[in-house]
Amino acid sequence: xxxxxxxxxxxxxxxxxxxxxxxxxxxxxxxxxxxxxxxxxxxxxxxxxxxxxxxxxxxxxxxxxxxxxxxxxxxxxxxxxxxxxxxxxxxxxxxxxxxxxxxxxxxxxxxxxxxxxxxxxxxxxxxxxxxxxxxxxxxxxxxxxxxxxxxxxxxxxxxxxxxxxxxxxxxxxxxxxxxxxxxxxxxxxxxxxxxxxxxxxxxxxxxxxxxxxxxxxxxxxxxxxxxxxxxxxxxxxxxxxxxxxxxxxxxxxxxxxxxxxxxxxxxxxxxxxxxxxxxxxxxxxxxxxxxxxxxxxxxxxxxxxxxxxxxxxxxxxxxxxxxxxxxxxxxxxxxxxxxxxxxxxxxxxxxxxxxxxxxxxxxxxxxxxxxxxxxxxxxxxxxxxxxx
Amino acid sequence: xxxxxxxxxxxxxxxxxxxxxxxxxxxxxxxxxxxxxxxxxxxxxxxxxxxxxxxxxxxxxxxxxxxxxxxxxxxxxxxxxxxxxxxxxxxxxxxxxxxxxxxxxxxxxxxxxxxxxxxxxxxxxxxxxxxxxxxxxxxxxxxxxxxxxxxxxxxxxxxxxxxxxxxxxxxxxxxxxxxxxxxxxxxxxxxxxxxxxxxxxxxxxxxxxxxxxxxxxxxxxxxxxxxxxxxxxxxxxxxxxxxxxxxxxxxxxxxxxxxxxxxxxxxxxxxxxxxxxxxxxxxxxxxxxxxxxxxxxxxxxxxxxxxxxxxxxxxxxxxxxxxxxxxxxxxxxxxxxxxxxxxxxxxxxxxxxxxxxxxxxxxxxxxxxxxxxxxxxxxxxxxxxxxx
Numbered sequence: 001x002x003x004x005x006x007x008x009x010x011x012x013x014x015x016x017x018x019x020x021x022x023x024x025x026x027x028x029x030x031x032x033x034x035x036x037x038x039x040x041x042x043x044x045x046x047x048x049x050x051x052x053x054x055x056x057x058x059x060x061x062x063x064x065x066x067x068x069x070x071x072x073x074x075x076x077x078x079x080x081x082x083x084x085x086x087x088x089x090x091x092x093x094x095x096x097x098x099x100x101x102x103x104x105x106x107x108x109x110x111x112x113x114x115x116x117x118x119x120x121x122x123x124x125x126x127x128x129x130x131x132x133x134x135x136x137x138x139x140x141x142x143x144x145x146x147x148x149x150x151x152x153x154x155x156x157x158x159x160x161x162x163x164x165x166x167x168x169x170x171x172x173x174x175x176x177x178x179x180x181x182x183x184x185x186x187x188x189x190x191x192x193x194x195x196x197x198x199x200x201x202x203x204x205x206x207x208x209x210x211x212x213x214x215x216x217x218x219x220x221x222x223x224x225x226x227x228x229x230x231x232x233x234x235x236x237x238x239x240x241x242x243x244x245x246x247x248x249x250x251x252x253x254x255x256x257x258x259x260x261x262x263x264x265x266x267x268x269x270x271x272x273x274x275x276x277x278x279x280x281x282x283x284x285x286x287x288x289x290x291x292x293x294x295x296x297x298x299x300x301x302x303x304x305x306x307x308x309x310x311x312x313x314x315x316x317x318x319x320x321x322x323x324x325x326x327x328x329x330x331x332x333x334x335x336x337x338x339x340x341x342x343x344x345x346x347x348x349x350x351x352x353x354x355x356x357x358x359x360x361x362x363x364x365x366x367x368x369x370x371x372x373x374x375x376x377x378x379x380x381x382x383x384x385x386x387x388x
Numbered sequence: 389x390x391x392x393x394x395x396x397x398x399x400x401x402x403x404x405x406x407x408x409x410x411x412x413x414x415x416x417x418x419x420x421x422x423x424x425x426x427x428x429x430x431x432x433x434x435x436x437x438x439x440x441x442x443x444x445x446x447x448x449x450x451x452x453x454x455x456x457x458x459x460x461x462x463x464x465x466x467x468x469x470x471x472x473x474x475x476x477x478x479x480x481x482x483x484x485x486x487x488x489x490x491x492x493x494x495x496x497x498x499x500x501x502x503x504x505x506x507x508x509x510x511x512x513x514x515x516x517x518x519x520x521x522x523x524x525x526x527x528x529x530x531x532x533x534x535x536x537x538x539x540x541x542x543x544x545x546x547x548x549x550x551x552x553x554x555x556x557x558x559x560x561x562x563x564x565x566x567x568x569x570x571x572x573x574x575x576x577x578x579x580x581x582x583x584x585x586x587x588x589x590x591x592x593x594x595x596x597x598x599x600x601x602x603x604x605x606x607x608x609x610x611x612x613x614x615x616x617x618x619x620x621x622x623x624x625x626x627x628x629x630x631x632x633x634x635x636x637x638x639x640x641x642x643x644x645x646x647x648x649x650x651x652x653x654x655x656x657x658x659x660x661x662x663x664x665x666x667x668x669x670x671x672x673x674x675x676x677x678x679x680x681x682x683x684x685x686x687x688x689x690x691x692x693x694x695x696x697x698x699x700x701x702x703x704x705x706x707x708x709x710x711x712x713x714x715x716x717x718x719x720x721x722x723x724x725x726x727x728x729x730x731x732x733x734x735x736x737x738x739x740x741x742x743x744x745x746x747x748x749x750x751x752x753x754x755x756x757x758x759x760x761x762x763x764x765x766x767x768x769x770x771x772x773x774x775x776x
Binding site for chain 2: 004005006007008009011012013037041042043044045046047050051052055056060084085087088089090091092094095096098099100101102103104105147149150151152153154156157160161176177178180181182183184216217218219220221223240242243244245247248250251266267268269270271272273274275277278279301306307308309337360361362364365368370
């Protein structure tokens with residue numbers, strides 16, 4: 001009982017480690033201090049001088065594996081952690097990557113390197129690109145997506161919109177992420193009406209349009225809505241993991257009673273990327289982590305629209321959506337945010353055909369006939385494939 | 389079928405609105421454009437010229453209620469939204485406050501003003517300050533808290549630490565937020581051992597120390613751990629809402645089968661506050677929103693420690709932890725992060741007695757006897773009350 005920190009039971013670790021790359025701001029001295037701080041803060045959260053000698057100091061504390069200057073007055077640091085620190089779930093992995101240090105300036109998590117033992121804990125996207133192509137029948141071209149809005153329309157009117165979108169050849173019709181369970185648009189009624197409307201259009205066209213209701217809510221309600229969506233015949237789900245939690249989206253993705261493809265929406269996650277000094281790199285949060293959390297497609301604001309992402313940042317997301325990640329499936333990047341039909345060719349040139357193109361309000365702007373506007377949209381994607 | 393946007397069902401709204409205050413950066417023209425953008429982006433998410441005339445344009449779209457310059461080269465804008473836009477849950481309220489616009493620069497949500505009809509949807513903290521004082525028996529003085537760490541210790545050793553902390557007079561002993569369910573410290577075993585250790589100490593001292601295991605995990609597992617904690621006789625819960633989602637913490641707070649006080653931990657929420665231009669004000673996210681989400685105490689990094697919050701920002705959190713919020717209880721601010729016993733008098737002077745003081749590693753630094761260090765800590769709080 002005399003030792004300040006009792007340690008009667010030996011610590012056993014596998015020796016396997018995962019690696020996180022950070023961007024650290026400041027002078028070299030400051031950046032090195034930040035690196036050491038990450039090693040402690042994300043594990044023992046203990047003053048350096050108090051960390052017990054032995055395996056806790058030698059193995060649990062993060063280890064600086066690489067440190068070098070980058071071009072942008074910052075430093076690139078790779079820090080490794082024992083796989084055991086990440087516990088057995090996504091929540092704790094996220095906590096090691098950017099838990100407490102999110103509260104400190106000039107630290108940004110940029111990429112992850114997870115060994116098979118850690119990656120194996122994640123099922124990842126249930127469908128991914130291949131699955132979404134099978135479900136929609138769009139074997140080669142970019143997939144077309146749009147959103148049901150504006151907020152304030154009743155389910156019957158949203159269903160009419162969904163019907164027209166589906167007739168026009170849209171592949172993925174999602175709820176606007178602001179539609180949840182409002183007095184003017186109750187979830188259950190909207191789900192039933194929009195599912196029916198899309199099914200009716202599919203019977204008429206022979207196409208395989210999917211309707212994706214927004215199920216973002218508290219955990220219990222999100223699971224209820226997801227399962228109800230499956231029963232009702234919806235084609236997928238829209239989830240905002242920034243609001244409900246990434247591990248909650250993962251739980252829906254892993255739920256065998258739901259088993260529907262998921263589009264992840266970036267609402268509430270902007271603070272992670274809006275400044276280059278802190279938070280996450282775009283590729284890490286909207287690419288790698290979205291995949292770990294089970295998204296089959298990841299929506300993000302396209303460059304040049306009404307948001308602030310650069311072309312380079314968007315391409316980083318697209319790259320992370322398909323880069324090797326154990327056995328986890330590649331997913332579709334889904335650039336969005338103020339896209340018009342006029343910009344579709346450019347978007348296709350930039351991202352290629354492994355793409356969901358999400359045009360919302362812009363689809364209403366092209367001409368007075370919504371179905372015709374959708375057909376123009378579809379033709380752009382089909383022509384691109386024919387040319388490519 | 390000819391109208392571009394079908395609207396066959398009239399929209400009925402109560403007319404009640406809630407108000408959000410934002411800090412908007414840029415010139416006056418840029419800030420006004422940002423305000424208009426918020427009005428659209430957070431509701432209809434539609435190009436201005438396409439928003440249907442009538443109640444959607446007149447009532448659903450946000451309304452700029454006030455706009456004025458502030459001292460810091462920015463503007464203060466108050467925008468109101470119909471209560472119906474916030475749906476029926478915390479998730480959608482958060483989405484209206486900072487969903488899509490989190491992705492845009494120079495917009496920060498600073499405060500909320502919710503009418504009774506909206507506030508009434510939230511139970512808020514189940515215990516609050518009064519409840520925590522009753523449970524711990526600390527009727528007047530600041531409450532004392534510490535954390536079980538470092539990561540890497542086995543449950544038996546953490547339980548020995550908990551025993552000493554409890555003998556020394558700590559009121560709230562929480563798991564370090566990095567302890568979840570690791571091979572070296574399984575949740576179920578840690579819960580059982582630490583609960584027993586604290587109960588044993590309480591029998592010896594006659595005091596009412598509470599042990600708060602960290603239950604942050606996926607929704608299903610978090611609920612399981614919370615209920616297990618209740619059954620095992622734990623005194624409360626530690627939750628990181630930035631990781632699991634604010635509405636998931638709210639669900640645990642509202643769960644009658646758990647019914648334990650909750651300390652909210654700020655891990656993963658730093659990106660919301662680390663820059664003054666975006667995200668949330670400190671008072672809004674760690675005060676108001678933490679209360680809406682059911683926290684009974686809100687942990688945040690104290691000024692002057694190893695984190696970057698200013699004294700003013702910390703006091704803003706303390707103010708929001710007790711400012712009027714319908715019938716929602718005031719909660720305890722819990723400054724933490726590198727606190728030492730030497731700083732306790734200053735902390736008490738700044739925050740007053742309605743306070744949880746969280747000293748982690750610093751408690752090991754004061755002297756070689758941990759129990760004695762706790763007693764010194766406790767004496768500082770008792771003296772403060774006697775003096776006050």
